[in-house]
Amino acid sequence: MKFLPLIWKGIWRKRGRAILILLQIVVAFTLFGLLQGLNGAVKQAIASTHADRLYVVGRSAMGEPLPLAYLEQIRGVPGVRDVNYRLQFGGQYQRPGQGVVIAATDVESFFRVFSEVSTSRESIDALRATPSGAIVGRVTAEEYGWKVGDRFTIQTPIPRTDGSREFTFDIVGIFENTDRPEQSIGAIANYAYINEARARNRNTVMLYTALIDDPAKSAEIGFAIDSLFENSTNETRTQTESQIAQSQIDRIGNLDYIAHAITGAAFFALLFATGALMMQSIRERTPELAVLKTVGFTDRLVMTLILAEVLLLALIGAAIGLWLGDFMLSMTRQMIGVTGMPASIVVAGFVCAVLLALASGAIPAWRGLRLQVAQALSGR
Amino acid sequence: MAAIVSLKNVVKRYVRGKQRVEVLHGVDLECEAGEFLALMGPSGSGKTTLLNLIGGLDRPDEGEVIVAGERIDRLSSGQLAKWRARHVGFVFQFYNLLPVLTAERNVEVPLLLTKLSRAQRRKNVAAALELVGLTDRAKHKPTELSGGQQQRVAIARAIVADPTIIVCDEPTGDLDRENAEDILGLLQMLNQRQGKTIVMVTHDPRAAEFASRRLYLDKGRLVHQETRSAA
Numbered sequence: 001m002k003f004l005p006l007i008w009k010g011i012w013r014k015r016g017r018a019i020l021i022l023l024q025i026v027v028a029f030t031l032f033g034l035l036q037g038l039n040g041a042v043k044q045a046i047a048s049t050h051a052d053r054l055y056v057v058g059r060s061a062m063g064e065p066l067p068l069a070y071l072e073q074i075r076g077v078p079g080v081r082d083v084n085y086r087l088q089f090g091g092q093y094q095r096p097g098q099g100v101v102i103a104a105t106d107v108e109s110f111f112r113v114f115s116e117v118s119t120s121r122e123s124i125d126a127l128r129a130t131p132s133g134a135i136v137g138r139v140t141a142e143e144y145g146w147k148v149g150d151r152f153t154i155q156t157p158i159p160r161t162d163g164s165r166e167f168t169f170d171i172v173g174i175f176e177n178t179d180r181p182e183q184s185i186g187a188i189a190n191y192a193y194i195n196e197a198r199a200r201n202r203n204t205v206m207l208y209t210a211l212i213d214d215p216a217k218s219a220e221i222g223f224a225i226d227s228l229f230e231n232s233t234n235e236t237r238t239q240t241e242s243q244i245a246q247s248q249i250d251r252i253g254n255l256d257y258i259a260h261a262i263t264g265a266a267f268f269a270l271l272f273a274t275g276a277l278m279m280q281s282i283r284e285r286t287p288e289l290a291v292l293k294t295v296g297f298t299d300r301l302v303m304t305l306i307l308a309e310v311l312l313l314a315l316i317g318a319a320i321g322l323w324l325g326d327f328m329l330s331m332t333r334q335m336i337g338v339t340g341m342p343a344s345i346v347v348a349g350f351v352c353a354v355l356l357a358l359a360s361g362a363i364p365a366w367r368g369l370r371l372q373v374a375q376a377l378s379g380r
Numbered sequence: 381m382a383a384i385v386s387l388k389n390v391v392k393r394y395v396r397g398k399q400r401v402e403v404l405h406g407v408d409l410e411c412e413a414g415e416f417l418a419l420m421g422p423s424g425s426g427k428t429t430l431l432n433l434i435g436g437l438d439r440p441d442e443g444e445v446i447v448a449g450e451r452i453d454r455l456s457s458g459q460l461a462k463w464r465a466r467h468v469g470f471v472f473q474f475y476n477l478l479p480v481l482t483a484e485r486n487v488e489v490p491l492l493l494t495k496l497s498r499a500q501r502r503k504n505v506a507a508a509l510e511l512v513g514l515t516d517r518a519k520h521k522p523t524e525l526s527g528g529q530q531q532r533v534a535i536a537r538a539i540v541a542d543p544t545i546i547v548c549d550e551p552t553g554d555l556d557r558e559n560a561e562d563i564l565g566l567l568q569m570l571n572q573r574q575g576k577t578i579v580m581v582t583h584d585p586r587a588a589e590f591a592s593r594r595l596y597l598d599k600g601r602l603v604h605q606e607t608r609s610a611a
């Protein structure tokens with residue numbers, strides 16, 4: 001520890017160069033934190049999906065109406081424990097930009113199937129007793145200042161028999177998404193209330209969600225469901241939640257590959273850039289290192305001091321870079337719903353920093369180790 | 381008095397290109413505790429080479445080098461480093477201070493290798509700076525000091541760990557007359573009042589006058605020696 005001032009002064013011997021090295025390291029680790037953090041968070045999101053839920057939608061297009069009559073047939077498939085149906089649409093509250101997503105559904109089965117959506121028993125009973133009722137997400141309620149007992153009207157894309165597109169709801173409760181509290185948004189309403197009022201597509205739903213006994217059998221059960229409706233006018237496609245998440249991610253490209261390729265390239269470049277600058281720094285300081293040896297610093301101590309210098313720079317740079325990466329990740333959080341940089345990425349980042357320091361400091365440190373005092377002093 | 385430095389039949393060769401050049405041809409030398417020895421001779425005669433052997437910065441190809449009671453020609457490079465830390469203080473022509481450190485931190489460097497506490501180190505540094513008369517410049521960086529002052533800092537660094545012997549290579553080679561005499565007076569004072577053993581290389585006869593004994597090196601051989609006349 002008493003050598004720390006010596007190491008610190010060594011780093012800042014040329015301020016411009018030290019800042020340049022630090023900047024390179026910071027940029028590389030920001031990139032690392034951002035990409036790996038994103039990748040890790042997305043993987044985490046996929047892993048935390050509910051494997052015991054199957055989603056049944058129209059085969060030709062997501063959102064294509066499916067007959068309500070499928071309900072009993074799906075319920076009859078072996079391995080299916082429970083089924084919920086749902087019509088989902090966005091409405092506009094008062095002015096553009098104030099969206100509310102409505103899930104018009106069978107209330108009882110909804111709260112059974114989506115166990116992470118939690119509300120009180122009284123609210124569920126009140127919703128069943130109130131045709132125009134709605135249980136509103138906590139975040140949405142806070143956003144618009146809604147309370148239980150309030151009434152709100154939204155413009156929807158669903159035409160009513162009277163020609164208007166307005167629906168009015170009475171708030172009977174608030175729900176919370178316990179998996180992802182920030183996703184406590186929108187409102188849950190009675191399917192019948194919408195279905196009876198609408199002009200078109202009566203007795204159809206947008207998707208079914210089946211709760212199954214054994215996630216290991218999801219492929220089998222999915223196949224059984226889809227087989228039921230093969231060659232009908234409304235064929236279905238059944239997928240697990242994680243399949244849906246994965247296919248959405250696949251659309252952005254192979255995130256895993258991109259993350260590794262870019263950070264790998266950045267670290268590779270960093271290795272040489274930092275190594276070269278350290279080399280230059282050591283060459284410049286040859287007389288000073290010779291003085292240290294003259295005074296009695298052993299070869300190994302001089303080598304250790306050089307490595308400590310690179311290590312300190314790398315760790316400081318990595319800390320700043322990872323912090324910046326986490327900060328940027330938190331800004332994209334609302335956009336893509338990632339939950340922040342996983343701790344494993346932070347640990348991996350610091351491990352990379354240490355390896356990087358050892359690799360780029362190896363040659364300078366070796367030079368320091370081998371430096372011959374007498375020759376260095378005479379400028380040979 | 382006991383010999384602090386004793387060289388017997390020391391030969392040193394350098395490899396230059398494909399040739400091996402012998403620079404010292406069997407040098408015998410003794411220096412006793414409390415002496416102030418001046419090594420003189422023309423440029424290229426091997427003075428620095430000889431001094432580096434005495435200071436344990438290099439090893440001979442043949443012969444014995446015994447300094448402070450140790451056969452240092454037999455030590456490994458790691459052992460030699462530790463030996464230097466304990467027994468030798470160095471002063472060079474170009475001061476060789478660490479430019480990023482203040483005067484007091486430069487003086488402290490050798491003490492980082494000891495077990496002394498921080499407070500004890502600070503105390504010894506202050507004492508050394510006082511001895512060379514630079515207490516008021518303790519916080520200055522080398523670039524903020526004159527050549528003479530920098531050499532005083534270097535001398536403080538050389539004595540701070542209380543070495544057995546101080547070796548100086550052309551310590552006044554880069555200084556004007558006045559500053560040179562200051563530095564030489566300081567070395568003489570350290571020798572006479574503090575009893576420090578000093579071996580100094582110089583090619584300047586006036587600098588050598590400050591020593592208690594002078595040895596002449598020519599083409600790698602000691603030619604004759606002359607003891608200081610009563611001054």
Ligand SMILES: Nc1ncnc2c1ncn2[C@@H]1O[C@H](COP(=O)(O)OP(=O)(O)O)[C@@H](O)[C@H]1O
Nearest residue numbers: 375380394396403422423424425426427428429
């Ligand atoms: N590391 C070295 N490699 C090769 N030759 C050297 C080396 N050091 C010194 N010499 C040569 O040895 C001779 C003596 O050098 P040196 O001891 O520096 O002399 P002085 O200090 O008396 O001027 C010179 O010819 C010099 O060129």
Ligand SMILES: [Mg+2]
Nearest residue numbers: 427428429549
């Ligand atoms: Mg010389």
